[in-house]
Amino acid sequence: MSDPVRAGGPRLVATLAIAGLLSGLAIVSAYRLTLPRIQANQAAALERAVFEVLPGSTRMERWVFGDGKLAPAKGSAGALDDSLFAGFGDDGHFVGWAVPAAGAGFQDTIKLIFGLEPDGARIVGMAVLESRETPGLGDRIYKDPKFGAEFHDLATEPSVVLVQGHGEAPNEVDAITGATISSRAVVRIVNAANETWKPRLPAAESVAPAAAPEGAVPPDVERGGPVPGGRSGGSR
Numbered sequence: 228m229s230d231p232v233r234a235g236g237p238r239l240v241a242t243l244a245i246a247g248l249l250s251g252l253a254i255v256s257a258y259r260l261t262l263p264r265i266q267a268n269q270a271a272a273l274e275r276a277v278f279e280v281l282p283g284s285t286r287m288e289r290w291v292f293g294d295g296k297l298a299p300a301k302g303s304a305g306a307l308d309d310s311l312f313a314g315f316g317d318d319g320h321f322v323g324w325a326v327p328a329a330g331a332g333f334q335d336t337i338k339l340i341f342g343l344e345p346d347g348a349r350i351v352g353m354a355v356l357e358s359r360e361t362p363g364l365g366d367r368i369y370k371d372p373k374f375g376a377e378f379h380d381l382a383t384e385p386s387v388v389l390v391q392g393h394g395e396a397p398n399e400v401d402a403i404t405g406a407t408i409s410s411r412a413v414v415r416i417v418n419a420a421n422e423t424w425k426p427r428l429p430a431a432e433s434v435a436p437a438a439a440p441e442g443a444v445p446p447d448v449e450r451g452g453p454v455p456g457g458r459s460g461g462s463r
Contacts, residue, residue: 264439270358273340276310277325280342280352284314284322288437297427299437311424314342321345325358326419326441332412334420335359337368341417345431347424350387350417353378374403374410383421389414396397 275289289300292309302308312325325343329338338357341350355369369376381387382397387410390399402410 231446273327276340276354277342279354280326280340281314281343282351283315283316286315286326286436287312287369288312288315292427297429302400313436315436319436321431322362323351324424324428326424328416330412330416330419332360333365333408334361337409337412337416339413339416341420343383343421343428345425345428347349347421347428348383350378350381350383353413353417355413360406360409364406366435367403368404368409368413369404374401377401378417383425386418386421387414 259453263378281287290297290309290311290313290386291300297311299313312327314322314325317399324347325340326343327338327340329336332338336357337355337360339353339355341353343350350385353375358366358369359420360366360368377400380397381400385398387394388394389402389407389412391402391407400410400414
């Protein structure tokens with residue numbers, strides 16, 4: 228007499244294998260179906276962030292660094308890590324640069340974007356794109372409007388410095404009480420990006436939009452949280 232357990236073994240394995248295969252196909256199919264929407268949402272969130280950190284801009288163009296110079300991107304060429312965004316006003320005048328940057332925070336990677344004047348001398352805005360910093364503490368890097376306001380008119384020379392209390396120098400940022408690590412992480416990310424990008428910036432007078440401005444109006448941006456499309460949360 229055959230052992231029913233042994234006889235059923237191959238069938239059970241085959242059943243589990245088929246179930247696993249079907250589940251995998253379902254996950255892949257769902258991912259492929261939702262990927263275009265996810266990418267569109269991320270692109271829209273990035274555009275809103277550029278307009279937020281570059282006040283007065285109503286249109287943007289991606290520039291990439293290659294062959295030793297910064298130039299307008301052609302299509303989708305170049306990775307985002309090698310990109311900046313040039314912001315322009317309604318009349319086509321050059322407003323400044325939006326610089327994407329990322330680095331380690333207390334909990335996980337912090338992704339942000341900040342705006343630079345055309346010559347890179349001052350930071351005119353900063354927005355957190357993605358953060359998992361501790362709720363109630365580190366997440367104040369995007370929930371506390373006072374911290375965000377520290378980057379509205381911030382000198383980049385010498386490098387940005389984090390201070391406890393009330394900073395008076397034009398390059399000083401006040402740390403968030405109880406979230407010094409996250410505050411320091413933001414400053415470190417900004418300084419590292421400036422060290423990379425400022426030497427690469429072309430003369431402001433050489434930067435012009437690729438096409439005639441269309442007078443686009445930037446979408447409203449709700450302040451006080453990560454740019455829509457980003458993520459937040461996490462725990463210590």
